[in-house]
Amino acid sequence: MDKRVICLFGPQGSGKGTQAKLLTKKLNIPHISMGDLFRMAIESGTELGRKVKEVINQGDLAPDGTAFNLLKERVSNIDCANGFILDGFPRTLKQAGLLDEYIEVDKVVVIDISNKESIKRLASRRHCLSCGSIYNLYTVPKPKEDEMCDRCHKKLYQRDDDKEEAVAERLKKYHEETEPLIDYYKNKGKNKVAEINGEQSIEKVAEDINEAIE
Ligand code: ZN
Numbered sequence: 001m002d003k004r005v006i007c008l009f010g011p012q013g014s015g016k017g018t019q020a021k022l023l024t025k026k027l028n029i030p031h032i033s034m035g036d037l038f039r040m041a042i043e044s045g046t047e048l049g050r051k052v053k054e055v056i057n058q059g060d061l062a063p064d065g066t067a068f069n070l071l072k073e074r075v076s077n078i079d080c081a082n083g084f085i086l087d088g089f090p091r092t093l094k095q096a097g098l099l100d101e102y103i104e105v106d107k108v109v110v111i112d113i114s115n116k117e118s119i120k121r122l123a124s125r126r127h128c129l130s131c132g133s134i135y136n137l138y139t140v141p142k143p144k145e146d147e148m149c150d151r152c153h154k155k156l157y158q159r160d161d162d163k164e165e166a167v168a169e170r171l172k173k174y175h176e177e178t179e180p181l182i183d184y185y186k187n188k189g190k191n192k193v194a195e196i197n198g199e200q201s202i203e204k205v206a207e208d209i210n211e212a213i214e
Helices: 016-027 034-044 047-057 064-075 093-102 115-123 164-186 202-213
Strands: 004-009 031-033 083-087 107-112 125-127 134-136 193-197
Touching (some): 004 016, 016 083, 016 202, 031 034, 031 064, 034 083, 047 064, 064 093, 093 164, 107 202, 164 193, 193 202
Parallel strands (some): 004 083, 004 107, 107 193
Antiparallel strands (some): 125 134
8 A cells, every 4th residue: 555645734613623623534544634733733832832832832833844854754754654644834934845855745735715704614613602502503513592502501702713804814824824834846747736626515525525535
């Protein structure tokens, strides 16, 4: 069996996490989330972890080399022998170059949804402060009564992070960061990048991804 290395891109609300889980099951290779690796490194208290914590606390992106070293360490584990799904790496062209020298990415899957749809999905998220339930006014689970928690009957609350302006800001950052990377991989070969329409059912998106990676 060939080693499968798949990079997954998608903005907030694209269902990237859900699709990563499905893909992990289907291909039987792990989902490597860079965000999780950073968190674990910080919790481990190693020297590398302390370095990561320092930069992230300053509000900066971890340096390309640091991120890459963390990744390399993780994917040298035996569970990655048949490949892995990358989420959150590469984030810069420099990182993409480092990755290329190390291993060949065989497919870049981009889950596309419009900014409008992303905002609609995230801005309709509501939280119950008293029991912690999460609802969506627009998709499932929808509260039975408008803006009220089904369980506690308290008024639901919208996080500042989910407000339209905050989501729009994150989307802008995502597109600025991702578009050069998509072009970079497109230049590597006609079939390197698969752009998937994320504005479909979870099942249909999964089906399109499976077809693209065949
Ligand atoms: Zn509640």
